[in-house]
Amino acid sequence: MEKKVCLGKIVAAHGIRGEVKFSCYTRLPFAAGKFGAVETEDGSKKFQIKVVGKASSNVRIQIKDVTDRNTAEALVGTEFYVDRDVFPDLPDEEFYQMDIVGLKVCLKEKDNVIGEVIGFYNFGAGDIIEIKISGQKATEMLPFTKAYVPTINIDEGYIIVTSATMIFAKDDEA
Numbered sequence: 001m002e003k004k005v006c007l008g009k010i011v012a013a014h015g016i017r018g019e020v021k022f023s024c025y026t027r028l029p030f031a032a033g034k035f036g037a038v039e040t041e042d043g044s045k046k047f048q049i050k051v052v053g054k055a056s057s058n059v060r061i062q063i064k065d066v067t068d069r070n071t072a073e074a075l076v077g078t079e080f081y082v083d084r085d086v087f088p089d090l091p092d093e094e095f096y097q098m099d100i101v102g103l104k105v106c107l108k109e110k111d112n113v114i115g116e117v118i119g120f121y122n123f124g125a126g127d128i129i130e131i132k133i134s135g136q137k138a139t140e141m142l143p144f145t146k147a148y149v150p151t152i153n154i155d156e157g158y159i160i161v162t163s164a165t166m167i168f169a170k171d172d173e174a
Contacts, residue, residue, distance in 0.1 A: 003083070003084040003098075004041065004081040004082065004083060004084065005081060005082055005083075005084050005087070005098050006025060006041070006079050006080070006081050007024060007025060007026060007032050007035065007038060007079075007080045007081065007082055008022055008023045008024040008025045008026070008029075008032065008079070008080060009022070009023055009077060009078060009079040009080070010022055010023075010072075010075050010076050010077065010078045010080075011023045011058060011076065012058075012076060013069050013072035013073045013076065014055055014060050014072070015069070016068065016069045017067060017068070017069075018062065018063065018066040018067040018068050018069065018071060018072045019052060019060050019061065019062050019072065020060070020061055020063065020066075020072050020075060020076070021055045021056075021058040021059075021060060022049075022051075022058055022059050022060070022061045022080075023057075023058050024058070024059055029051075029058075029059045030051050030059060032049065032051055032059060032061065032080075033049050033050050033051040033061065035082045035086045035087075036082070036086060037082075038080035038081060038082055039080070039081055039082075040078065040079070040080075040081065041079060041081050043081075047063050047064065047080065048063070048064035049061045049062070049063050049064070049080070050062045050064075063075070084098070095152060095154065097120040099154050100117055100120055100129065100144075100152070100154075100159070101117050101118065101119065101120055102116065102117060102118075102157075103116065103117045103152075103154070103157055103158055103159050104116055104157055104158040104159070105117055105131050105158070105159055105161055106158050106159070106160045106161070107160075107161060108160065108161075108162060109160065110153075110156075110158060110160065113134070113158070114131075114133060114134060114161075115131045115132050115133040115134050115140075116131065116132050116134075117129050117130070117131060117159065118130050118131065118132045118139065119139075120144070121141075126143055126144070126145070127143070127144035127145075128141050128142065128143055128144055129141065129142055129144045129149070129159075131161075142161060142163065147162070147163075148161055148162060148163055149161055149162075150162060
């Protein structure tokens, strides 16, 4: 089964000719139209899209056969997905965030699994990973730097973290 990646979602209609504002989750929002046909998560609907401009923090897109505001408004909230394999391979030591999320997290060595990466964020001061610690309700966040995450093995499905002092606090000790 192919892994699907969410490119973003329609957040509003724009104008009267069927354009929509699209919140794009890729690093380069204007590239959203370069991945070919997009589809809904369940694959039931497919769309041809073209990026036609910028609208505040979003991009404006035209969807083939959507030519009026009412049809555009009916699509608000729709997320667009593409197959993972449409993304180009990256050089060594570069990774797509979508490939990091879901990996096992190991403390200092491969066999010491402590959780799973459940999120990837950047609030302005650098990349951060969110880790769901096994057996705990709370999650932890660590900087996504070589100092904290020296090993990433996507093929085998794990990362190694070097610092986890806050990880072993029990939920009831907080």
